[in-house]
Amino acid sequence: MVKKGGKYYHILRDFVRNAYAGILTRCFCFMSWNFDYTSIASIKELLSENGLVMSKKFGQNFLVRMDVLSRIASLAGLEAGTRVWEVGPGIGALTSIMLSKCANVTAFEIDRGFCRILSGKAFSDESRFTLIEGDVLKNFKEEYVKSGVPDAVCSNLPYNIGSVFIARMIQERVLPQRMVFTLQRDVVKRICSVPNSELYSSFSVLTSLDYLCHEAFVISRSSFWPSPDVESSVVVMERRKESLVPEAEARVFMVFLRKIFSSRRKTVVNNLKTEGFEAKKVSKALEEIGFSEKARAEELSAGGMLALMRALKG
Numbered sequence: 001m002v003k004k005g006g007k008y009y010h011i012l013r014d015f016v017r018n019a020y021a022g023i024l025t026r027c028f029c030f031m032s033w034n035f036d037y038t039s040i041a042s043i044k045e046l047l048s049e050n051g052l053v054m055s056k057k058f059g060q061n062f063l064v065r066m067d068v069l070s071r072i073a074s075l076a077g078l079e080a081g082t083r084v085w086e087v088g089p090g091i092g093a094l095t096s097i098m099l100s101k102c103a104n105v106t107a108f109e110i111d112r113g114f115c116r117i118l119s120g121k122a123f124s125d126e127s128r129f130t131l132i133e134g135d136v137l138k139n140f141k142e143e144y145v146k147s148g149v150p151d152a153v154c155s156n157l158p159y160n161i162g163s164v165f166i167a168r169m170i171q172e173r174v175l176p177q178r179m180v181f182t183l184q185r186d187v188v189k190r191i192c193s194v195p196n197s198e199l200y201s202s203f204s205v206l207t208s209l210d211y212l213c214h215e216a217f218v219i220s221r222s223s224f225w226p227s228p229d230v231e232s233s234v235v236v237m238e239r240r241k242e243s244l245v246p247e248a249e250a251r252v253f254m255v256f257l258r259k260i261f262s263s264r265r266k267t268v269v270n271n272l273k274t275e276g277f278e279a280k281k282v283s284k285a286l287e288e289i290g291f292s293e294k295a296r297a298e299e300l301s302a303g304g305m306l307a308l309m310r311a312l313k314g
Contacts, residue, residue, distance in 0.1 A: 029080075029102040033122045037093035038064050040225045046091060052113040054226060060111070061224040062090055063156050063182070068223055069094055075180045075216055075236050076154035078103040085143075085150045085176075087136050087165060088158040090114055092122045095129070098154065104128045106143065106150065108136035137161060137168060144174045156182040159228070163187050166237075167206055171254055173247075175210050177239045185231040188215050192235065200298045202261035206254065208302055209244050211237040244302045249309075256309045261297045268295050268308070277312065285311035 036042045043062060047053065054060045063069055073094060078084060080102035089095045089107040091114060098105050105128060109115050115133045123129040132139060153176050157165060162183045169175070183191075186199070191207045192215055193200040207213055216234040221227045245253045259275040260268055268286060273279045283293035289307040291299065300308065 029100055029128070031096065031099060031123075032125055033092075033096065035091075035096075035122065037062075037069070037091075037096070038066050040064060043091065043225065046117065047113075050113055050117060052111075060088075060090065060158065061226060061228050063093060063219070063223060064225050065223040068219055069097055071217070072156070072180060072182060072234055073097045073101065073154060075234065076152045077178055078152065078154070082152060083147075083150045085140075085153045085155070087153070087155040087161075089118060090156075091117050094154065094156055095123065099123065099126055099128060102128070104130075106130045106132060106147070108132045108134075108140065108143075110135050136165060140165075140169070140174070141172055144172070149174055150176050151178075152176050153179040153181075155180075159184055159230070163190075163203060166191075167203065170206055170210060171251075173250065175239060179211070179237040180216075180234065181237075182219065182232055182234050185215075185218060185233040188233045188235040191237075195301050195304075196299055201264075202257050202297075205257055205261075205302050205305065207237065209250070209253075210240055212240055213237045245306055249306070253306060253309060257305065260300075260305060260308075264296070264298065266296070267293070268297055268300070269293055271297065272312075281312065 035046070043064070076082075076084060076098070078098055078101045082101075082103040084098055084103050084105055086095055086098065086105055086107045089109055090111075095105055095107055095118070107118065107129070109118060109131065110133070112133070115131060119131045123131075132143060153169075162181065166179070166181070169179075190199045190201055190203050191213050193204040214236055216236050218231065218233045221231065224232070243250070260271055262271045262274060266274075268291075269279050269282045272282045285308055286293055286295055288311050289304060291304065297305075
C-alpha cells in the first residue's frame, strides 16, 4: 500500500487522475452550450432574440423530446471520433447529443439565421463541430471530395428534401456504413417496401441496392414544434456487406431503373418501348428471367431488374 506523502504517492495519484480524466473524456464530452431544447418557450425566445421565424420553405420543425433525440443518436452507433454528417441541424438539438458522445459532427445548414446561432453561440468553441452553410444538395459532394465518406449520417432531415438527399447520396456513391433519418412516415415506408407491395417504387429499389433498411420507430406529431401535418418515423439504413449490383454496373443500372419505372400503370415492355427498346426483345428477355410479358416494374426485385438489364444487353 502506498502511504500519503510517501515516495510513490504523487506518481500514483497523478496516474489515477489522468486515467479517470481519460475515461470521462471517452464516455462523455462536456460542452459550454447549455440550452433546453425541450422548452418551446426557450426556443421561441432564442428565435426572437435572433430575429428568426420558422420557414415552411425549408421544412422546419423542431423535435422537442430529449428521449426521442437520444434514441435517434444511439441508433447511429456513434463513438469517440466517429465522423458523422448532419443535414438541417436547426438550432442544434441533435447536434449537441452527438457532440456529447465525442463524435466529430459536420453539419449542413441552409438557413442563415440558424447558422449564426450554431457557429456564433451554440458550438463556437467546439473543435469537433464543422458548419457548412448553404444547400446540402449542392455542396455535399464537395465535402465528400475534401474529407471522404463519413462513418455515419444522422439527421432529422428537412422533409422537403429528404428523399432527394438520400437518392443523391446513393447515386453519387457516397455510402456511409450507417444512415439514420427522421422522415415522413410514408417516405420511410417507401424505402422499406418490397416487390408487389403498394408503395414499392424505384426509390425502394435504389435504397435497397447498398443498404438493409428498416423502420426503427414512429414519432408522434406532438413531439415536434410546430407540429407537422404528416406522421413521422425513423429509418435505419445499414450498409450491406455486398451491394446487390456490382459497382461496375451500378450507374448504368440506376439509369435503367428510372426507365423501367417511368410509368407505374404501364407494363415493363411498354415502359422500355417508350425508352427506345424493341418490345419483342423486352418480352423475350422477361421470359428468359421467369416473368410474363405483362409484368410490371413493381413485380421485379433489384436482382430481377439486373437480370433483365443484362439479358437486354446480350
